[in-house]
Amino acid sequence: MTTTRPTTPARPAGPAAQRVTQARVIRSEWTKLRTLPSTAWSLLAAVALIVGVGALYSLLRVTRPPSDPAAVAGFDPTAVSLTGVQLAELAVGILGVLLVAGEYATGTIRATFAAVPRRLPVLWGKAVVVGLATLVLCLPAALAAFLVGQSILSGEGLDIALGDPGVARAVLGSALYLSAVGLLGLGLGALLRSTAAAVAGLFGVLFGPQLLAGLLPAAWSDRIYPYLPVPAGVAVTAVQPDPVSLAPWSGFAVFCLYVAVVLALAAWRLGRRDA
Amino acid sequence: MIEAHGLTKRYGDKTAVDGLSFTVRPGVVTGFLGPNGAGKSTTMRLILGLDAPTGGSVTVNGKPYQRHAAPLREAGALLDARSVHPGRSAYHHLLALAQTSGIGRSRVDEVVDAVGLGGATRKRAGGFSLGMGQRLGIAAALLGDPRTVILDEPVNGLDTEGIRWIRSLLRGLAAEGRTVFVSSHLMSEMAMTAQHLIVIGRGRLIADTGMEEFIAAAAPSLVRVRSTDPAALAALLRSRDVVVSGADDGALAVSGLSTDQVGRLAGAAGITLLELTAQQASLEEAFMDLTRDAVEFRAPTTGGAQE
Numbered sequence: 001m002t003t004t005r006p007t008t009p010a011r012p013a014g015p016a017a018q019r020v021t022q023a024r025v026i027r028s029e030w031t032k033l034r035t036l037p038s039t040a041w042s043l044l045a046a047v048a049l050i051v052g053v054g055a056l057y058s059l060l061r062v063t064r065p066p067s068d069p070a071a072v073a074g075f076d077p078t079a080v081s082l083t084g085v086q087l088a089e090l091a092v093g094i095l096g097v098l099l100v101a102g103e104y105a106t107g108t109i110r111a112t113f114a115a116v117p118r119r120l121p122v123l124w125g126k127a128v129v130v131g132l133a134t135l136v137l138c139l140p141a142a143l144a145a146f147l148v149g150q151s152i153l154s155g156e157g158l159d160i161a162l163g164d165p166g167v168a169r170a171v172l173g174s175a176l177y178l179s180a181v182g183l184l185g186l187g188l189g190a191l192l193r194s195t196a197a198a199v200a201g202l203f204g205v206l207f208g209p210q211l212l213a214g215l216l217p218a219a220w221s222d223r224i225y226p227y228l229p230v231p232a233g234v235a236v237t238a239v240q241p242d243p244v245s246l247a248p249w250s251g252f253a254v255f256c257l258y259v260a261v262v263l264a265l266a267a268w269r270l271g272r273r274d275a
Numbered sequence: 276m277i278e279a280h281g282l283t284k285r286y287g288d289k290t291a292v293d294g295l296s297f298t299v300r301p302g303v304v305t306g307f308l309g310p311n312g313a314g315k316s317t318t319m320r321l322i323l324g325l326d327a328p329t330g331g332s333v334t335v336n337g338k339p340y341q342r343h344a345a346p347l348r349e350a351g352a353l354l355d356a357r358s359v360h361p362g363r364s365a366y367h368h369l370l371a372l373a374q375t376s377g378i379g380r381s382r383v384d385e386v387v388d389a390v391g392l393g394g395a396t397r398k399r400a401g402g403f404s405l406g407m408g409q410r411l412g413i414a415a416a417l418l419g420d421p422r423t424v425i426l427d428e429p430v431n432g433l434d435t436e437g438i439r440w441i442r443s444l445l446r447g448l449a450a451e452g453r454t455v456f457v458s459s460h461l462m463s464e465m466a467m468t469a470q471h472l473i474v475i476g477r478g479r480l481i482a483d484t485g486m487e488e489f490i491a492a493a494a495p496s497l498v499r500v501r502s503t504d505p506a507a508l509a510a511l512l513r514s515r516d517v518v519v520s521g522a523d524d525g526a527l528a529v530s531g532l533s534t535d536q537v538g539r540l541a542g543a544a545g546i547t548l549l550e551l552t553a554q555q556a557s558l559e560e561a562f563m564d565l566t567r568d569a570v571e572f573r574a575p576t577t578g579g580a581q582e
Binding site for chain 1: 320323324325326327340341343344345346347348350352354355357358359360361362363364367368370371372373374375376377378382415418419420421
């Protein structure tokens with residue numbers, strides 16, 4: 001904190017700039033992620049939605065418990081307590097969008113690409129930090145939502161234990177699914193470069209295909225529905241298999257494939273377009 | 276060292292940079308001058324690989340900028356004072372850039388002190404004045420202790436003290452043997468800082484010359500002379516094969532002779548002189564003459580380079 005202004009900057013005490021490596025770019029992207037106010041807000045919103053909406057919906061279901069045997073058999077207490085995941089996906093998707101589209105909007109991208117002129121390490125670095133940050137926050141949140149939800153549902157004896165078949169997979173799968181949605185947002189942001197366009201694209205990918213499929217003849221829509229992004233992705237978050245949906249991990253793999261395609265397109269465009 | 280060969284950039288049917296070839300050498304401050312819209316910023320983006328050239332090539336220290344393993348050691352750039360996320364603190368902006376190249380926190384502190392940002396770096400960059408934004412951009416440019424420094428209009432938004440600081444900073448960097456390439460649309464600013472000049476207009480090279488040669492060639496000195504007998508003096512001087520033109524108040528403007536020569540000639544011919552002054556045409560005027568045909572936007576009332 002000195003007020004003196006040397007006419008030329010002191011030569012660096014340590015070594016000057018070293019090679020750009022993927023590990024260094026990941027560190028840099030982590031610094032960027034954690035120092036943006038919007039990161040805290042969107043992750044906080046995601047956690048609050050996962051836990052809050054899960055608890056609310058569990059309360060709602062406990063006041064109107066399933067009565068007939070078929071409904072009891074089809075009741076999925078895990079899915080009920082994890083309902084919030086369906087809303088939290090918007091928060092983490094927007095986090096992914098903002099991390100890259102925000103750089104285009106503010107011009108930071110030019111400073112970023114001047115430091116990492118090969119560009120692609122920046123996209124992979126952002127993907128690593130968004131994916132990990134989302135996973136690390138959403139896994140405990142999903143676990144908390146599950147535990148809170150089950151304690152509410154236990155009032156009517158509707159609860160299930162974490163050790164029961166498929167339950168732990170659904171909790172872990174919810175966090176993995178949200179992590180993948182964060183990467184989807186990141187890919188859309190890098191592909192479209194504008195926050196508004198990328199958020200619109202995110203809504204389009206998450207909700208559009210189901211709406212369009214509904215317009216098709218039932219025979220067709222039943223056949224393609226399980227392969228649409230969200231129906232495929234959420235298969236991993238349910239314990240009671242939906243008769244039309246894909247198997248949990250196959251569905252998640254299909255969703256990851258969509259995300260990979262978007263990221264690959266973003267990477268392809270990143271190398272070609274002027275910043 | 277920056278070397279451009281036939282560098283061309285078209286956006287759609289608009290040619291921003293048109294076959295530019297030039298070399299920016301280390302050890303001196305090279306001014307990059309041109310009217311607004313001449314293609315200066317585009318050229319700088321091409322140098323840093325932010326935009327891909329439509330044709331030609333440009334290298335920084337012998338290689339295309341993207342091919343350097345440690346790019347921040349080769350070149351540091353101030354491209355746009357607002358290349359900063361307004362929600363992030365200046366310190367974290369610099370830290371994130373530094374981390375890409377393994378530059379430590381102590382170096383971040385050094386450049387922050389060197390540009391005089393001091394205590395402001397923990398504040399959000401969105402609250403910065405234009406001048407502070409420029410200082411932050413210069414700090415970012417110096418992070419990697421680069422061999423080549425590229426600054427786009429660095430004096431924009433700086434106060435007088437800041438402008439003087441920039442001048443000494445640029446000369447200091449050049450004196451350390453670095454390549455210093457700095458753009459401006461103000462000739463007067465360049466005349467005080469740069470030793471070499473590259474002038475462009477409408478994306479084309481207009482001049483690539485030393486500052487002193489540019490001044491000598493573009494702004495020939497005039498001698499203003501008033502006498503009791505202007506007609507006789509004019510006839511006398513014209514016989515010496517120099518250009519003489521009359522001014523409104525009966526004075527003559529003579530180019531091609533020094534004040535000493537005019538005085539001696541008049542004395543030998545017995546002509547009484549009332550005034551004898553050396554006048555340097557302004558650099559700004561010389562620059563406007565040079566780029567008159569290359570100005571892209573002009574107010575409709577400006578017929579020529581008057582004023």
